[in-house]
Amino acid sequence: MRYRRREAGEGAVRLVMESTLSARDRVGVQDFLLLENYNSEAAFIENLRRRYREGLIYTYIGSVLVSVNPYRELEIYSKQNMERHRGVHFYEISPHIFALADNSYRALRTERRDQCILISGESGAGKTEASKKILQYYTHICPTRNNTHTIRERLLQSNPILEAFGNAKTLRNDNSSRFGKYMDIQFDYKGAPIGGHILNYLLEKSRVAHQNHGERNFHIFYQLLEGGEDSLLKRLGLEKTNPQHYHYLVKGNCPRVSAISDKNGWKVVRNALTIIGFNEDEIQELMEIVASVLHLGNTQFVEDEEGETQVTTEPQLRYLSQLLGVDGSILKEALTHKKIVAKGEEMISPFSLEQALSARDSLAKATYGCTFTWLVQKINQSLAFKDEVYYSSKCSSVIGLLDIYGFEVFQHNSFEQFCINYCNEKLQQLFIELTLKSDQEEYEAEGIVWERVEYFNNKIICDLVEEKHKGIIAILDEECLRPEDASDISFLEKLEDTLGTHAHFVTHKMANGKIRKAIGQEEFRLVHYAGEVNYNVSGFLEKNNDLLYRHLKEVMCRSENRIISQCFHVDELMDRRRPETAATQFKISLAKLMEILMSKEPAYIRCIKPNDAKQPGRFDEVLIRRQVKYLGLMENLRVRRAGFAYRRNYKVFLERYKSLCPDTWPNWHGKLSEGVATLVKHLNYKPEEYKLGRSKIFIHFPRTLFLTEDALEARKQTIAITLQTSWRGYSERAKYHRIRQAVIVIQSWWRGVKGRRKAQCRRQAANTIRKFIKGFILRNEPRCLDNEYFLDHVRFSFLMKVKRNLPKSVLDKSWPRPPPSLTEASEHLHRICMHNLVNDYITKIQPEWKKQLEQKVLASAIFSGQKDCYPQSVPKLFVATRLETDEINLKILQTLGKDNKVKYGVDVIKYDRHGFRARVRQLLLTTSAAVLVQEAKIKQCIDYSALLGISVSSLSDGFFVLHIPTADSKQKGDLVLQCDHVIETVTKLAIMADKIHNINISQDRIRFAIARGKEGVIDFTCGSDLRVIKTKNGHLSVTTPRIS
């Protein structure tokens, strides 16, 4: 398997690299490991030169970055360039400081190991610039948390403040850091910067009171004078833009530098102070201290005639007392007298002029020095990560940035250079420890076949300086403590006595010939790993003691300036113990620094200064060769070439990459070394690419590792998906189980509820049945508890039955059969119901229909049960008349007149009284009479009043006889008529003539009057069909069919 190439938008990156490679002749190699002749220093320097000429200031030695100061702005630090380097491996792109920064950052995130980036090189080589670039890179590319943009800003803004107070123009560098700085940038587990911490080392305080020719004091003094607002300067008692007036600023005779804009610097510092979180009062007090240092410098003394020293500059004194918030007269006394405590008694003795000047300078230095320390603390408070709960070593990691003064050689080297160069020896020692020495020791321990590389181990020099009792620092401290008259010279002599034979130590007295000439009488020479340096001992004791007169300290303790009062503690005055000397303090802090650095994974930037003139494009070979030599770059290269770029414990290696091989994934159960062997075999590592040691794997080329990393990166996706799937599966299953459990609980509860309800129902049902049966048994007993349910039920069901089966009409006779106990009630109800129906019926009835009914009712009263043909007539409706007006002769109508209107007419047959001849006639019933009509002739008219009665038979014939009084001569006797509508006609006649009670229904014979005293008879019999004949006895015999 070979790995996928990284593809994402890095085409541009790849182009840069390839063009770089194709132009190798012109620009040299980007990694010294690729040099053919890697043992040749000339080839090394030639490669640097080629690249420098092309503006390529960065070159690798494996993972070490070599940087040559371009002394001009290059366009390689843009935001786009930062983006390009994000997540890109070393070998994929031409060397860059961002690549190194990114590599450390990635290592921090993937391996969660603290990192540190050590930037070394001599003064002016570009260390501070490099550290700033790295900080900018991190603040740009790292992800942000909600509040981390403020932290980013603060991290960035801490630089201008510290530079203003701790940097100065020197001969070597216009912006030389005069203090050492180690900064931790703290990242959370997501890689977002969340805080920072700064450690500062040995500020070069002597610069406050004195500067070498061509150098300046710290930037802040000039910035305040150039940029400070008029009102501020006035308050501070300073004169604008005139550094010449201040003694502390004129020592180097170089108040202004064209490359530095102090005015602009002031603005930047003011802004940075606000961003970091200084309030206006603090800024004010800070500036009061800066101003008071300048006023101290201008404080002058004279020796009067009595030999006492007096302050001659009262205005300065006034400003001082005002700015420092101390009593003027006390300050004055402290500046001119010292306080001696002897046998518990305090005595005051005057200073000599020289002593007064020295006291003044030491006060200025001490004040400035502790203010600087206060400033660092203040910045640290502002950068500190506040979220304590969140902060723990597990979830945050740091990248440390070390920008410490580089190796320094001046014409005149003093205590400061001694300390600075000692520090560089220590760093070189660390470098050796971490790379060269440990590399080689490790190869041996691991049994790796390896070509030994000789290198110079500078431990001997470190020991020379720091060894207990015998080292230079120990001897210096001893001299400082000596009660007798110790002096710088006595210190030099002591050094000669103790260290005279040391190979790296030489003095004027001990050297011979040529060397003796090169060393001054008051100098000692140390042969540093980086070269020889002569140190002038004058001032060593004083600087090492770093003491401020007690009297002055007391004054400062009482200061009303809050910064000063925080810096000078009364407790220190009480403490009779001697404080650690400056050199010992420095030694201790360096030891701590080494510990910090040792605990982290280092990355190196080796800065080289191409010329002393700070000019772009000038490549001073001698100067560079010296730096290449003392930085140990050739040794570094040789060890790297022979050695391995990467090594890892089998366990760690396997743990990290095991997912890339099916045999080792997810777990390897065999021996670790075999697991790693299987893994690298699967990864197709070539034999020359790696070696397997006893407990570690060694990989020759970074490229091999990077490809493996790429493969892992790609594999992570799959692993993540697998993890996600399993997790989702797991969580869904868990969820399903939870739901199922819940369902079961609900189900069982519900079943319980249902079961209980059912049981209750059954119980109720059984009770009901029991009650029912009991009730049934006792149904005939009087109502009691035992039968009331049954009785109620019977009643209820009967009533419901009634309700359901109510008669629909008045004719509907149906009615549910009531239980015996309800017979009476049932009857009542039936009656009420019928009553209602009838009522209903009646209210809805029409007038004609009413009339019809009345007639029918009457007919029923007369004929019901009396006459056979009555039932047949019931369904046939009575009509208003059987003869319409046009059927009646007009003449008849006219004769009858208006008053005698025909109400009813019907065709009848009239039988003669004598011969019973049948004749067709019309019977008309008028309002007052019954009229028999033949055509236009009125045959007979019978007034209703004259009508005696009407006779009909009980059979089904249509005969009826109208009885008329025979006494009336106008009348001819009773009228025998037959009609098809006998019931209707007789009923209507009875109504009109009001003869309802005069209707006679005979069984078989009707007698009628033929004339006065003469009677006729009609006999009625039943037969098969209708027959009307005159019998021999003179009767009319009517046979009618029987209606069954």
Ligand SMILES: Nc1ncnc2c1ncn2[C@@H]1O[C@H](COP(=O)(O)OP(=O)(O)O)[C@@H](O)[C@H]1O
């Ligand atoms: N990468 C760079 N690009 C441009 N100029 C640089 C660069 N590095 C250094 N310089 C120049 O060199 C000067 C000295 O660099 P500095 O970092 O202060 O040196 P050191 O801290 O090593 O003493 C800077 O002020 C700047 O002008």
Ligand SMILES: [Mg+2]
């Ligand atoms: Mg610097």
